[in-house]
Amino acid sequence: MLSFRAPGFRHGIHPPDSKELTAHLPLRRMEFPDEVVLPLRQHAGKPAVLLVKEGDRVVRGDVIARADGFVSAPVHASASGTVRDIGLWPHPDGSMDTAVRITVDRWSPQVARPRVVPVWRGLTPTQVVTAIQDAGVVGLGGAAFPTHVKLAPPDDLKVQLIILNGAECEPYLTTDHRIMVEYPERVHFGLRVMMHALGVQRAVIGVERNKPDAIEALKRTVPPDLAIEILPLTVKYPQGAEKMLIKAVTGREVPSGKLPVSLGVVVQNVGSAASIGEVFETGLPLVERVVTVSGRGVHAPANLIVPVGTKLGALLDMCGGLTDDAAEIIFGGPMMGVPQSSLDVPVVKGTTGVVVLTDADVRQDRSYPCIHCGQCLDACPLYLNPQRLGELARAGRYEEMEPLHVMDCMLCGSCSYVCPSNIPLAQLFQASKTALRRRPPAKAAS
Amino acid sequence: MKAALKRLIVAAAPHLRGPVPTPVIMWNVVGSLVPLVAAATYFFGPSALLVVAASVLGAVGTEHVFGNGGTLADGSAAITGVLLGLTLPAGFPLWMAVVGSVFAIGFGKLLFGGLGYNVFNPALLGRAFLQAAFPAAITTWPIAGGSGGSWWALRGDNFAIPFTHPVTDAVTSATPLGLMKFESKTASLGDLVLGTTGGSLGETAGLLILLCGAYLALRNFLNWRVPVAVLATVATFAGILHSVDAARYASPMFQLFAGGLMLGAVFMATDPVTAPVTNAGRWIFGIGIGLLVVIIRTWGGLPEGVMYAILLMNAVTPFINQLTQPRVFGTDRARIVV
Numbered sequence: 001m002l003s004f005r006a007p008g009f010r011h012g013i014h015p016p017d018s019k020e021l022t023a024h025l026p027l028r029r030m031e032f033p034d035e036v037v038l039p040l041r042q043h044a045g046k047p048a049v050l051l052v053k054e055g056d057r058v059v060r061g062d063v064i065a066r067a068d069g070f071v072s073a074p075v076h077a078s079a080s081g082t083v084r085d086i087g088l089w090p091h092p093d094g095s096m097d098t099a100v101r102i103t104v105d106r107w108s109p110q111v112a113r114p115r116v117v118p119v120w121r122g123l124t125p126t127q128v129v130t131a132i133q134d135a136g137v138v139g140l141g142g143a144a145f146p147t148h149v150k151l152a153p154p155d156d157l158k159v160q161l162i163i164l165n166g167a168e169c170e171p172y173l174t175t176d177h178r179i180m181v182e183y184p185e186r187v188h189f190g191l192r193v194m195m196h197a198l199g200v201q202r203a204v205i206g207v208e209r210n211k212p213d214a215i216e217a218l219k220r221t222v223p224p225d226l227a228i229e230i231l232p233l234t235v236k237y238p239q240g241a242e243k244m245l246i247k248a249v250t251g252r253e254v255p256s257g258k259l260p261v262s263l264g265v266v267v268q269n270v271g272s273a274a275s276i277g278e279v280f281e282t283g284l285p286l287v288e289r290v291v292t293v294s295g296r297g298v299h300a301p302a303n304l305i306v307p308v309g310t311k312l313g314a315l316l317d318m319c320g321g322l323t324d325d326a327a328e329i330i331f332g333g334p335m336m337g338v339p340q341s342s343l344d345v346p347v348v349k350g351t352t353g354v355v356v357l358t359d360a361d362v363r364q365d366r367s368y369p370c371i372h373c374g375q376c377l378d379a380c381p382l383y384l385n386p387q388r389l390g391e392l393a394r395a396g397r398y399e400e401m402e403p404l405h406v407m408d409c410m411l412c413g414s415c416s417y418v419c420p421s422n423i424p425l426a427q428l429f430q431a432s433k434t435a436l437r438r439r440p441p442a443k444a445a446s
Numbered sequence: 447m448k449a450a451l452k453r454l455i456v457a458a459a460p461h462l463r464g465p466v467p468t469p470v471i472m473w474n475v476v477g478s479l480v481p482l483v484a485a486a487t488y489f490f491g492p493s494a495l496l497v498v499a500a501s502v503l504g505a506v507g508t509e510h511v512f513g514n515g516g517t518l519a520d521g522s523a524a525i526t527g528v529l530l531g532l533t534l535p536a537g538f539p540l541w542m543a544v545v546g547s548v549f550a551i552g553f554g555k556l557l558f559g560g561l562g563y564n565v566f567n568p569a570l571l572g573r574a575f576l577q578a579a580f581p582a583a584i585t586t587w588p589i590a591g592g593s594g595g596s597w598w599a600l601r602g603d604n605f606a607i608p609f610t611h612p613v614t615d616a617v618t619s620a621t622p623l624g625l626m627k628f629e630s631k632t633a634s635l636g637d638l639v640l641g642t643t644g645g646s647l648g649e650t651a652g653l654l655i656l657l658c659g660a661y662l663a664l665r666n667f668l669n670w671r672v673p674v675a676v677l678a679t680v681a682t683f684a685g686i687l688h689s690v691d692a693a694r695y696a697s698p699m700f701q702l703f704a705g706g707l708m709l710g711a712v713f714m715a716t717d718p719v720t721a722p723v724t725n726a727g728r729w730i731f732g733i734g735i736g737l738l739v740v741i742i743r744t745w746g747g748l749p750e751g752v753m754y755a756i757l758l759m760n761a762v763t764p765f766i767n768q769l770t771q772p773r774v775f776g777t778d779r780a781r782i783v784v
Contacts, residue, residue: 254776255777256774257776258776329454334462339455361461362455363463368467369560369563371471371562372718373471373669377724377725381775382776383772384772384774388723408776411459416459417462417463420471424458426459427458430458
């Protein structure tokens with residue numbers, strides 16, 4: 001076993017992190033836009049079920065769509081106003097999807113209705129889980145998996161450890177960084193509620209070492225009655241991937257095809273923890289989130305507190321607009337984020353940031369043949385063989401990729417990043433995984 | 447704002463890319479071969495430059511004519527040309543060098559599908575072809591340092607007319623390995639390290655080759671595991687033999703610096719296309735080459751075995767790849783998928 005200077009994982013890559021553009025900028029609250037667009041599908045799981053109709057008046061914090069079952073989350077109005085229409089609208093994932101458009105009241109004070117703030121101490125775990133689901137809290141690290149689901153593990157599995165993910169390994173993004181620096185108490189409070197819900201005694205907050213101010217702020221504010229450890233981690237991409245984080249903190253590997261809870265570990269994002277903290281402080285559901293707007297293609301990068309549903313164009317206006325050489329607008333980080341083709345897409349709950357790359361930043365080159373240099377093998381954090389998998393994917397031999405564990409691939413893009421021949425490996429694997437999932441289940445003879 | 451909107455790129459993640467594209471790697475390898483060509487010219491005179499130029503011309507020309515369009519710019523044909531040139535003796539007829547490099551690129555690479563698809567190192571395949579076709583010319587070694595005649599004098603029969611028997615009037619010498627094999631004489635280690643001995647153009651200056659290789663390894667353009675495995679294996683194996691019978695078996699230092707071992711270990715065995723892709727596989731590959739080199743040199747019929755050692759290991763590379771699949775994260779052990 002290798003030893004590490006700081007806890008981390010093997011392999012991985014070191015893209016330039018470009019966080020200096022926004023790391024020092026305090027959070028600013030964005031003014032309310034003229035219109036918010038709220039897709040019904042802002043989380044993994046089943047989309048929410050619509051509760052309003054055209055012309056309805058809504059107040060900030062009102063439920064406009066309810067959760068559809070347990071693995072789902074409700075959607076709340078992020079601003080007071082009138083429902084203008086309900087229909088298909090560009091979604092940040094690239095599709096068109098049902099969304100509620102709300103015309104925001106021009107002169108409204110944007111005060112939520114009076115509401116009962118749940119007192120966590122008196123609640124049973126089930127009641128905490130329900131309160132978090134009702135507040136519409138989902139994983140704010142990007143995947144947007146409903147947070148409460150991970151707080152209600154199957155009865156036969158006992159959770160011993162909560163890990164809060166403050167690695168934020170994607171270049172450019174400083175969302176979690178600013179939350180940890182400016183709201184460390186709220187992170188700890190949200191963590192306390194989660195520890196209560198899961199009956200866990202121990203928690204670790206993992207933060208990459210390139211955020212010393214965040215580490216310091218969290219350490220200073222650890223509640224004395226809780227066993228919370230702040231663990232500085234190696235700076236390496238993808239340190240924030242769930243499996244890599246668990247490996248760094250516990251030294252153990254999540255078995256292939258299993259969930260972290262099989263090791264007794266639950267991982268949540270620090271932003272989600274702060275959001276839970278807010279729910280139990282103010283009673284306000286998840287109607288806004290922190291978004292980093294960064295990249296050399298935008299005039300004034302910023303860390304903003306943005307109402308969910310704010311359209312990309314309004315957000316960019318807030319940041320001084322695009323530069324002349326802006327080439328690509330990405331929701332999320334540049335390694336795993338989704339490029340946007342329209343300025344009308346709304347910020348959703350899972351939008352960690354908006355990165356605008358310039359012509360000089362983007363990959364604009366032809367592909368060369370694979371020269372078997374093996375750099376992808378040295379980059380893959382899951383020790384897959386992207387070289388062989390890429391060969392098979394290009395030949396459409398998806399069945400042969402399954403025994404090589406292509407389904408474990410988390411599409412972190414490390415292989416594509418290092419490939420000198422510019423082969424779109426991550427894209428090939430995404431297509432391969434989709435093809436394998438769509439495959440008819442176990443044919444009788446083939 | 448909306449007026450300012452222009453065309454946006456929509457591409458698959460990741461949107462950033464690493465700093466080093468394949469052509470940069472290739473041209474860096476070409477660049478690191480330039481000192482070797484310069485050294486060969488210093489030792490053997492303008493003949494060296496002519497042979498390398500002829501070989502490059504043949505390789506690049508073949509790639510240009512039969513290649514799949516635009517493949518010249520990736521630099522791989524130039525590497526093959528320079529490397530093949532460096533494995534030839536200074537007095538080698540130029541037309542033979544051209545034939546060899548045309549064979550190397552045409553049969554060794556393009557026939558398999560071009561860059562990335564060839565099984566054997568094209569430069570070595572070209573040399574193997576020349577050795578079979580012109581066994582006399584390829585073993586006529588002018589001595590380095592230019593004894594007899596000025597530096598400008600051609601070493602041998604560079605301008606022989608194709609398909610006529612070359613008239614060899616050069617001052618020739620046997621290679622250190624040849625002397626060792628057939629006359630049991632060893633050359634001085636100083637000559638071997640610096641390159642002032644007889645031999646092919648690029649194989650004599652062992653120290654320079656190591657320096658160029660170190661540059662490439664430091665910039666991560668070449669996997670250090672292969673040359674380290676090859677050289678360590680040769681040193682160990684030769685050392686064991688030497689300690690058993692010092693009179694019969696050459697010393698490890700002699701084995702390391704004589705013949706084409708340095709050039710082969712640093713520049714040919716490391717050709718990523720024809721070497722295994724896994725790190726474990728690269729160790730096996732290098733050790734295999736090292737063992738074969740000593741075996742062929744010691745007990746084979748030829749004085750030198752680097753070329754055949756590398757070509758033989760090239761042939762088993764796909765099997766090494768299959769046997770050394772990495773253990774996937776979260777699984778118990780490596781699973782061999784054949």
